[in-house]
Structure formats: C-alpha cells, structure tokens
Amino acid sequence: MRSTIAVDGFRKLTAMSRATVSQFAGVRDLVKYVPRRALLYIPGSNQKMLDKVPNIKADCVVLELEDGVAMTSKHLARQQVVKSVDRLMTNRHDLKCFELGIRVNSVSSGLIEEDVTELSKAEHLPNAFMVPKVDSSEELAAVFDVFRRHYGAKRVMDTNTRLVIWIESARGMLDMPRILASALNLHKNSGFFKLDAVVFGSDDYCADIGAQRSADGNELVWARQRFVACCKAFQLQAIDAVFIDLKDMGGLKKYSEEGHRWGFTGKQVIHPSQVEIVQNAFMPTAEKVEWATELVHAFSQHESQGKGAFQFRGQMIDRPLLLQALNIVQMVERVGQQS
Numbered sequence: 001m002r003s004t005i006a007v008d009g010f011r012k013l014t015a016m017s018r019a020t021v022s023q024f025a026g027v028r029d030l031v032k033y034v035p036r037r038a039l040l041y042i043p044g045s046n047q048k049m050l051d052k053v054p055n056i057k058a059d060c061v062v063l064e065l066e067d068g069v070a071m072t073s074k075h076l077a078r079q080q081v082v083k084s085v086d087r088l089m090t091n092r093h094d095l096k097c098f099e100l101g102i103r104v105n106s107v108s109s110g111l112i113e114e115d116v117t118e119l120s121k122a123e124h125l126p127n128a129f130m131v132p133k134v135d136s137s138e139e140l141a142a143v144f145d146v147f148r149r150h151y152g153a154k155r156v157m158d159t160n161t162r163l164v165i166w167i168e169s170a171r172g173m174l175d176m177p178r179i180l181a182s183a184l185n186l187h188k189n190s191g192f193f194k195l196d197a198v199v200f201g202s203d204d205y206c207a208d209i210g211a212q213r214s215a216d217g218n219e220l221v222w223a224r225q226r227f228v229a230c231c232k233a234f235q236l237q238a239i240d241a242v243f244i245d246l247k248d249m250g251g252l253k254k255y256s257e258e259g260h261r262w263g264f265t266g267k268q269v270i271h272p273s274q275v276e277i278v279q280n281a282f283m284p285t286a287e288k289v290e291w292a293t294e295l296v297h298a299f300s301q302h303e304s305q306g307k308g309a310f311q312f313r314g315q316m317i318d319r320p321l322l323l324q325a326l327n328i329v330q331m332v333e334r335v336g337q338q339s
C-alpha cells in the first residue's frame with residue numbers, strides 16, 4: 001500500500017532527520033502540524049454515526065451541524081454534539097483521528113448564535129471550530145465576536161482551539177486574500193482561533209455561480225487552482241472538494257491524486273468507505289519522503305556554511321524548496337506516529 005511504503009521509508013530516515021528538522025521549527029510550527037488528508041463529516045443528528053467516532057481513522061473528524069443536518073433536526077444535533085464532544089474529549093487519547101472539529105452554521109444563516117450558545121454548555125471544547133460560507137472579513141469578525149461572548153476569550157485561548165473556514169461562493173473566492181489576511185489578523189489581535197486550514201465548499205460554490213457538476217469537473221478547475229494559490233500564499237492547508245458519488249471509487253482516487261498534485265493538502269469525505277483511498281492519495285511516495293528528508297539535512301549543512309542556495313540531486317535548492325520538504329516530513333512524521 002502506498003502510505004505504508006511512505007511511512008516505512010520515512011522511519012528508516014527519521015533518526016537522521018528529526019534533529020535536523022527541529023532546527024527549522026521557526027520556519028514552520030512543527031509541533032502543531034495537523035495532517036488533514038481526509039476530513040470526514042459526521043451529521044450531529046445521527047447518534048449511530050456519532051457513536052462510531054472513536055474508531056474512525058480519518059485525520060480530521062467534523063461533528064456536523066450545518067448542511068448535513070436537516071433544519072428540523074438542528075436542536076437535536078446541537079444536543080447530541082454537546083454530549084459527544086464531552087465524551088470524546090474526555091477520552092481524547094483514545095481517538096484515532098488527529099483532530100476533532102465541530103462545524104457550526106454560517107453567520108448568514110442566522111443559526112450560529114444558537115449553535116454557539118448550546119456548544120458553550122459543554123465542558124470541553126473540540127480541537128477546532130469550523131465555520132462554513134465565509135463570504136467576507138466582516139463575517140469573520142462576527143464569528144470571533146459570537147465565540148468571545150459565549151465562551152469568553154480566556155476559555156478559547158486556554159485550550160488553543162484552532163479555526164477552519166469554508167470558502168463557498170463567488171464573492172468569497174474573489175475576496176479570499178482579504179478574508180484570510182483578516183482571519184490571521186483577528187487571531188493576532190485577540191489571541192485565539194488560529195486559522196490553520198481552508199476548505200473549498202465546491203457544491204455550494206457551484207450553486208452560487210450557477211454551474212452544473214460534470215464528470216470531468218472542468219467547471220471547477222479555475223476555482224480549485226485559485227483556491228490553492230490563495231491558501232498557500234498564507235501558508236494555510238487547502239482542503240479539496242467533496243466527491244459525492246459514493247460508489248465510484250476509481251473516480252474518487254483520480255480526483256484525490258489530482259488534488260494532491262495540484263497542491264491540496266487533503267480532501268473532504270462524506271462516508272467512511274472514502275477515507276483510506278483519500279489518505280493514500282495524499283500520502284507522499286517513499287521516494288518523495290527520502291528526497292524531502294535528505295534535502296532538509298542538506299539545507300541545514302549548507303546553511304551552517306552560509307549558503308542559502310545550493311545544488312541537490314541536480315536541482316537548485318533554496319528556501320521555498322525547504323518549505324515543501326518540511327511539509328512532507330511533518331505530515332509523514334505525524335502519520336507515522338499514529339499508525
């Protein structure tokens with residue numbers, strides 16, 4: 001299996017690299033790197049699915065209050081999610097995922113206030129709060145405000161809760177640089193909710209621009225490529241479109257591998273059967289892991305001799321290549337520790 005090869009490859013090289021990589025902790029926050037190859041939704045209204053969470057091996061599990069929950073079940077979903085987050089976070093070391101998040105409803109839905117009122121009654125916070133349909137920086141300010149009012153800044157700050165947002169409209173897509181910059185500034189000023197990843201809400205985006213989903217996915221090419229560029233400009237993880245055809249595993253693999261090649265860090269999944277295919281697609285190959293580990297080592301040696309650029313396996317290497325290599329090493333290190 002592709003991922004196993006990559007992890008094994010990494011393990012052989014890890015002793016040499018770990019000390020070397022840690023020298024670059026200032027370049028990337030190595031401690032907090034969260035793999036999000038597969039981000040799985042669990043509708044909060046479905047208790048049977050919520051009960052499966054402890055054994056789910058998706059990198060990121062999203063307890064869903066938004067579009068996966070019918071309008072008539074919002075109240076039930078909030079109550080079940082409150083109980084689940086307490087149960088799951090009490091035994092967080094038994095969880096198989098790297099991140100447990102809760103996706104609330106959007107600011108524009110008018111439901112977020114009630115969501116956060118209920119969620120703040122839980123004793124525990126999730127690892128991340130997740131906010132869909134962010135269309136403007138003003139909406140983000142409203143998100144910080146509602147959480148600050150119900151939780152108190154100290155409570156959110158003390159738990160180091162992360163923020164993940166969804167871009168799902170033409171307006172959001174065009175304003176992405178401003179939205180992402182203001183999320184990072186809001187964190188700087190408030191001390192809580194560090195934005196860590198951005199998710200492309202492709203189905204809502206298609207609805208917003210009036211596009212129809214097709215088998216070749218051409219209608220999303222521009223948006224997906226712009227999305228990745230904007231995320232990466234702010235050093236944020238980019239999570240690719242959901243693949244809704246549950247029976248088409250070949251198609252899922254193809255789009256996952258394409259997303260990985262295009263720079264996405266992971267993909268949304270809606271069913272447990274999609275998790276492993278997506279995780280494998282977003283895992284670097286053994287050759288890539290070896291390249292990254294040796295590059296990081298070589299960079300360290302050259303930097304200590306005062307050289308910022310140098311030749312490595314016939315390629316010119318400088319800082320951007322170091323960052324790419326660190327992405328790979330951090331991802332495999334976390335996945336290797338978990339497996």
Ligand SMILES: CC(C)(COP(=O)(O)OP(=O)(O)OC[C@H]1O[C@@H](n2cnc3c(N)ncnc32)[C@H](O)[C@@H]1OP(=O)(O)O)[C@@H](O)C(=O)NCCC(=O)NCCSC(=O)C[C@H](O)C(=O)O
Pocket residue numbers: 040041042043048049050052064067068069132166168200201202203204205242268270271272
């Ligand atoms: C799509 C589903 C409704 C299908 O559910 P179901 O009909 O029950 O499927 P199966 O019979 O194949 O299920 C087999 C077993 O697996 C469990 N299961 C299924 N899905 C999940 C899940 N997501 N989490 C946990 N467990 C799951 C079933 O319970 C069965 O268990 P058992 O009976 O014990 O064998 C369902 O998969 C589902 O609801 N998925 C999530 C849907 C959702 O949340 N959608 C909203 C998010 S997507 C989105 O918003 C994208 C973005 O914002 C955009 O705009 O693009």
Ligand SMILES: [Mg+2]
Pocket residue numbers: 067132168201202203204
């Ligand atoms: Mg959506």
